[in-house]
Amino acid sequence: MTNPQDAPPHLTETDFWKHQAIRKIWDQIVPGEPIETLPHTLQLEEIQRLCRAVGDLNPLYFDEAYASKTPHKGIVAPSYVHILLMFTCTPINYYMRAPGTINAGQSWSYNVHARPGDTITLQARALDKFIKKDRLFVIHDNVFFNQHGQVICSGRGWTIRPE
Amino acid sequence: MNRNFDRIEVGTEITGPVFAPTRQTIKDFCEASYDHNPLHLDDRYMEGSFGKTQFGGIIMHGMSHFSLMSRMLNDWLMPRGGVHKRLETRWLIPVKPGDTIQPTGRVKLKRQTKHGCFLMIDIVMTNQRSEIVARGESMAEFPPAAG
Numbered sequence: 676m677t678n679p680q681d682a683p684p685h686l687t688e689t690d691f692w693k694h695q696a697i698r699k700i701w702d703q704i705v706p707g708e709p710i711e712t713l714p715h716t717l718q719l720e721e722i723q724r725l726c727r728a729v730g731d732l733n734p735l736y737f738d739e740a741y742a743s744k745t746p747h748k749g750i751v752a753p754s755y756v757h758i759l760l761m762f763t764c765t766p767i768n769y770y771m772r773a774p775g776t777i778n779a780g781q782s783w784s785y786n787v788h789a790r791p792g793d794t795i796t797l798q799a800r801a802l803d804k805f806i807k808k809d810r811l812f813v814i815h816d817n818v819f820f821n822q823h824g825q826v827i828c829s830g831r832g833w834t835i836r837p838e
Numbered sequence: 839m840n841r842n843f844d845r846i847e848v849g850t851e852i853t854g855p856v857f858a859p860t861r862q863t864i865k866d867f868c869e870a871s872y873d874h875n876p877l878h879l880d881d882r883y884m885e886g887s888f889g890k891t892q893f894g895g896i897i898m899h900g901m902s903h904f905s906l907m908s909r910m911l912n913d914w915l916m917p918r919g920g921v922h923k924r925l926e927t928r929w930l931i932p933v934k935p936g937d938t939i940q941p942t943g944r945v946k947l948k949r950q951t952k953h954g955c956f957l958m959i960d961i962v963m964t965n966q967r968s969e970i971v972a973r974g975e976s977m978a979e980f981p982p983a984a985g
C-alpha cells in the first residue's frame with residue numbers, strides 16, 4: 676500500500692464536506708453521461724478490513740492455505756467488495772460522496788470474484804433521474820471489471836440526492 | 839441435474855448472523871468502506887431535517903445491511919455447492935447504534951433453465967422490535983459440475 680502521505684485524497688479524505696463545492700448536484704447530473712473513474716489495485720488488507728467490519732471471518736477471505744484447496748484456488752474478496760470499490764474507483768468530486776446522499780436500494784449481480792492484487796476498473800453513469808414523493812432520485816449504473824476484462828459485478832442503485 | 843439443488847426444498851428457512859451496531863462498528867465500517875458520509879458520523883448534522891425525513895441521530899450504512907445479508911447467503915450456499923449470483927435490497931427503516939438486527943431468508947422458488955439450476959430467496963432484516971428494517975431478494979445458482 677502507498678504511504679498514507681502519498682495516497683490520493685479519494686482514499687484518505689474523511690471530511691466529505693471539504694470538496695462539496697466541486698460535486699454535481701441533482702440539477703447538474705446528466706443521465707447517460709459516463710462518470711470519471713479511477714483504476715484501483717485491490718489490497719488484501721482492504722478485503723479483510725471490510726470483512727471484519729461485518730464480522731465475516733470466512734477463511735476463504737483470510738486463510739490462503741484453506742482457500743487454495745477450494746475451487747477458488749486462493750483467497751478471494753467476498754461478493755460485497757463493491758461496497759469499498761465504489762469509493763476506491765471514483766474521484767473525490769464524485770457526487771456519491773455528497774453529504775446527505777441516502778441509499779434507497781441497490782441490486783448487484785455477481786460474475787467472477789475479485790482477488791487481492793487485481794487491478795479493478797469501473798464503468799459508471801447515472802442512468803436516470805426523477806422526482807418522486809417530493810424527493811430527488813438518481814438511478815446509478817455501475818460495472819466493475821478486473822485486469823483481464825472480466826466482469827466482477829454489475830449493480831444498480833437508487834439514491835435520494837441531498838438538496 | 840444437480841443433487842445439491844435437488845435436496846433443497848421451497849420453504850427452507852435460512853438464519854443469518856445477529857448484529858448489534860454501535861458507534862464503533864459504524865466508524866469501523868466507514869473506514870473499511872471509505873464511506874465517511876456525515877450521515878454515519880455527525881450527530882449535529884443528523885439533528886437537522888432531510889426534506890421530509892428526520893433521522894434524529896447517526897444511522898448505520900445501508901451497505902452494512904447488504905453485507906450482512908450477503909454473509910448469510912454466502913455462508914449458507916458455499917457448503918451446499920451453491921453460488922450467490924444476485925442480491926437486491928430496499929432499506930425501509932434506519933438502523934441506529936443500540937439496535938440489534940438479524941437477516942433471515944426463505945427459499946421461495948426453484949427454477950431450472952436450459953443450462954442452470956437457480957434458487958430465488960426472499961430476505962427480511964428485522965430489528966429487536968421485530969420491525970422489518972430492510973427487505974432483500976437473492977438469486978443463487980447451482981452449477982452442474984458441483985452437483
